Structures are given as structure tokens and as C-alpha cells.
Amino acid sequence: MQENILQPEKVLVTGISRGREDFDYTMTELVELAKANNYDVVGELRQNLDRSTAAFYFGSGKVEEIRELADAYDATTVLVNDELSPSQLRNLERETKHHIVDRTQLILEIFANRAQSKTAKMQVEIAQLQYALPRLHPSANKLDQQGGGGVANRGAGETKLEMDKRVLNKRIARLRRELKDADVGEEVRRAKRTDKELPTVALVGYTNAGKSTTMNGLLEKFADHPETKQVFEKDMLFATLDTSVRQITLPNNRKFLLSDTVGFVSKLPHTLVDAFKATLAEAASADLLIQVVDYADPHYPDMMQVTEKTLDSIGIHDIPMIVAYNKADLKAGTVFPEVNGDDLIYSARDAASLDKLTELIQSHLFAQDVTNQYLIPFDKGQVVDFINRETSVENTDYTENGTLITTTVNPIQAGQLRDYLVEA
Known part of the structure; x- marks a missing residue:
């Protein structure tokens, strides 16, 4: 039996110049971002345009060209080299008949796929929900536009769109609380590291x-x-x-x-x-x-x-x-x-x-470090241990009065050891 191997999704990479000197660079980077998300880049379309159009982002005539090019390359998704407004996104999907992913959504997808720790996953999800919130759109089903309190979890007279926004905002608030708790824990760990000086x-x-x-x-x-x-x-x-x-x-x-x-x-x-x-x-x-x-x-x-x-x-x-x-x-x-x-x-x-x-x-x-001599009484073995463990010892001698150590110390260590300093 032949194993079914999932093929990478074919995508068309697109963008407008906006008069930016780094346009070529950002388009090349968009291709790399696509590959990082396991997309198969099959084609590219660029337009020299000083500013995006309010309705479609692209200028006149390019939208149809994008649809035709995507069809010709058998691409299922069109990647756009900027963040699109909610209306631009909807209009492009309607006119090109293809799934549209803008640069922001692509980066969010990559971050979501790469996140390993609980903290990173929460951070990415917050960003994804914030991106999705203004892009929620009323359902095409008119019967779902408005309803009384009989629909589960929906307030009286609340539209489906309003309910969706409420759910997303509630989730964002919860994640932020959890992330704040996680941040407090990390601050404690960072403080402990700082305490080590x-x-x-x-x-x-x-x-x-x-x-x-x-x-x-x-x-x-x-x-x-x-x-x-x-x-x-x-x-x-x-x-x-x-x-x-x-x-x-x-x-x-x-x-x-x-x-x-x-x-x-x-x-x-x-x-x-x-x-x-x-x-x-x-x-x-x-x-x-x-x-x-x-x-x-x-x-x-x-x-x-x-x-x-x-x-x-x-x-x-x-x-x-x-x-x-x-x-x-x-x-x-x-x-x-x-x-x-x-x-x-x-x-x-x-x-x-x-x-x-x-x-x-x-x-x-270590620019402020100094090299000093310290004379440590024999009954202060713990001080000798500290010097050997924490400082850069250059020489150790044993005298009648104690252990004579030449070592390089930082300003904090110099303060801790000042009682044993041998004056030059």
C-alpha cells in the first residue's frame, strides 16, 4: 500500500513596491518565510505602485492577473508582502477566488508552529487573536445575524459577530492574566540570577x-x-x-x-x-x-x-x-x-x-576589575574557598599570619573582601 505523503501547499508570492528601497529584499524574505512555513512557492507577481489602494491593496488590473496567475500555477494560496486591512483581505479573496495570507498572518503561523514553551504559545496566541479580532466578519447567513437569548452563550439581541468578538476578547484577557503570572515567575528567576551578582x-x-x-x-x-x-x-x-x-x-x-x-x-x-x-x-x-x-x-x-x-x-x-x-x-x-x-x-x-x-x-x-592581594587568617577557610571559587586567582602563598592570595576581583567582590586587603 502506497504511503500518502502530504505535499506542500502551492503559493503565489505578491507585493507592491510603495517606493521602498528595500522592496526587493522584503520580497526575497517573503519567499524565505513561505519556505519556513513549508509552502511551495510556485510564482511571484510584483507591482510598482507608490501606495496601496483602499479596496484591493493592488492597483487596477492586477487583481485579475493574480487570479489568472494563481490558476495557471495551480496555487491554492496567495501571499501578500504587507499586512492587509480587513476589507482588502475580504475583497481580494472574493475577486481572486483564492485563499489570501498577508505577511503578518504568515509570520504568526510560523511563530505558532515554532512555539515550544507554554509561555511562547500564550504569547503567540494573544498575537493571533489580536490579529483576528478586527477581521471577524458577519455571517452570510441572515438568520444568524441576530437572535434572542435562546441561542447558547448569546445575550438577548446579540449578533453572532458581537458574540464572536466577546469570546475572543475574553480569551485574550484570560491569556494575558496567565502570561502576567508567568512573567512574575520569570522576574523572580531573573532576580535570583541578579542576586548572584x-x-x-x-x-x-x-x-x-x-x-x-x-x-x-x-x-x-x-x-x-x-x-x-x-x-x-x-x-x-x-x-x-x-x-x-x-x-x-x-x-x-x-x-x-x-x-x-x-x-x-x-x-x-x-x-x-x-x-x-x-x-x-x-x-x-x-x-x-x-x-x-x-x-x-x-x-x-x-x-x-x-x-x-x-x-x-x-x-x-x-x-x-x-x-x-x-x-x-x-x-x-x-x-x-x-x-x-x-x-x-x-x-x-x-x-x-x-x-x-x-x-x-x-x-x-570586567573593565573595572582590579588585582589585589588579600591576607586571609587560617581560621577563615570559607573566605579562601570563596576567593578560589568566585575570583580569578593568580598566586597563593602561605605565611605565618595566614594565606596570602593575589587575585582579580570585581567591585562588588572588592567590597566583600576589603577587611582582608593588603595595602600596597
Whole structure:
């Protein structure tokens, strides 16, 4: 018996230029988004138009052309490179006789398919419901338009549309309450991490730039048990939706927390940005940001601009940033690793590159560290244990008066150990 294999849905990719310089780039990205959602892109239609039309988004004559092209390619769905208004969506579906999916809905579908944790699933569902709410449409069945209180769950005189909106709003409110409770739990966990007095570094950047690969590379080099701490990575858009936090302990015993955050994309729906603000709080509270850039992609300057605008929109300002130009090994003729100020050209799969990245991180996080000598009485063994465990010890001697340790400490540790400081 032949196995029935589900074939990818065929789609036609469409869009208007609106005079945007990045139009070609966003159309190319739309194709990649479609592939990420397991669509089979069979054709493409573009229109040079300064602004969308109120009724159909596309200009005169293009709607019929879309229908004919979709029929010719046997496409069941038409993807549109912008968010459509509810009326544009309905009008296009009516006139083209095809299912219409705009860019926002496509990204929401991808996020829904990728979400793994309960928190991520709630965040995505809120965004989906907010998108769906203004797109609810009265039923074509006139008998279903209005009714008395006899219909289950419907108030007297309440239309089906009103009831649907009420149900969606109720669900959104419930999800927000549950998400708030989850956020409180995450804030408690974040506070506990802060209590450890470890500096934090957040990886940010465009989707599929190599943030998770960079994190795994650092874990491989510096984690005690790297195989158990690896984060999910895959060469696809939005492979990571949940923030992962790992502790990195360097050979000199300096420690920091490293977080991997959700990736960005151009025209990221506002509902998703709002929903994922809590997830991105890890970046907002970081001591240092590392913007990971896909240096091998010719559109990387556009990607950097999107990342910076998105960070700005969620209130992330004035945090020191390293710009890490990744995938240099895929760009012919590129010399790496190479450091220029806070910029690094590197490959996340190259050990020497990760060493350079680590040096840059240390120059930011530990710039205020000082090297001191401490004399610890023999009956203060717990202090010696603390120094050996938490600081970067350079030398240990044993004297008549106690243990003499030369070590590098951060300002907080210097305060904790001031009673044992040997004055220069």
C-alpha cells in the first residue's frame, strides 16, 4: 500500500513596491518565510505602485492577473508582502477566488508552529487573536445575524459577530492574566540570577543570524557539561522563540550569564513585538548586548537596521553593544577573526573567532576589575574557598599570619573582601 505523503501547499508570492528601497529584499524574505512555513512557492507577481489602494491593496488590473496567475500555477494560496486591512483581505479573496495570507498572518503561523514553551504559545496566541479580532466578519447567513437569548452563550439581541468578538476578547484577557503570572515567575528567576551578582550578556539580532550557534560555541568551550546545556539551533527562520540563559565560566574563573533571544525580521507584527516584550526583558536588563549579524547575506545592513529599530521600539537604549559579523567563513575572501573596536568579523564555528569574542566580552564586563592581594587568617577557610571559587586567582602563598592570595576581583567582590586587603 502506497504511503500518502502530504505535499506542500502551492503559493503565489505578491507585493507592491510603495517606493521602498528595500522592496526587493522584503520580497526575497517573503519567499524565505513561505519556505519556513513549508509552502511551495510556485510564482511571484510584483507591482510598482507608490501606495496601496483602499479596496484591493493592488492597483487596477492586477487583481485579475493574480487570479489568472494563481490558476495557471495551480496555487491554492496567495501571499501578500504587507499586512492587509480587513476589507482588502475580504475583497481580494472574493475577486481572486483564492485563499489570501498577508505577511503578518504568515509570520504568526510560523511563530505558532515554532512555539515550544507554554509561555511562547500564550504569547503567540494573544498575537493571533489580536490579529483576528478586527477581521471577524458577519455571517452570510441572515438568520444568524441576530437572535434572542435562546441561542447558547448569546445575550438577548446579540449578533453572532458581537458574540464572536466577546469570546475572543475574553480569551485574550484570560491569556494575558496567565502570561502576567508567568512573567512574575520569570522576574523572580531573573532576580535570583541578579542576586548572584553575575554580569549578563544578551545575544540579539535578525532571525537565523547565528545567535544560538554562537551560544553553543561558547558553551562548548567553557561550560562544565556543554552537551547538556546546548540550545536548539537550525538553519531556518525563527528556530528560537524562547529565551535561554546559561552560565559561562572562563578559564580565569570570571563568570557571566549569556542569554539567547528571539530573532527579529522586517515588518515584524506589532502584536508579536508587544507579546514578546516579556521574553525580550532578558535583553533589556543585560549589561552587554551582542548583535549577531549574518555577514554572508548581502542584505545584512537592512537586517541590522531592523534589529536596531526593534530594540528601540521596545525601549532598549544605551546598553553597550558588540556587533558580531557572523558567517565570515561563507563570505569569499574575508579575513577572520578580525576586531575593529567593538566590531568583530568571525565565524561562530571557529575556535579562534570565539576566543576573540570572549576577549571583547571581557573587556566590557570586567573593565573595572582590579588585582589585589588579600591576607586571609587560617581560621577563615570559607573566605579562601570563596576567593578560589568566585575570583580569578593568580598566586597563593602561605605565611605565618595566614594565606596570602593575589587575585582579580570585581567591585562588588572588592567590597566583600576589603577587611582582608593588603595595602600596597
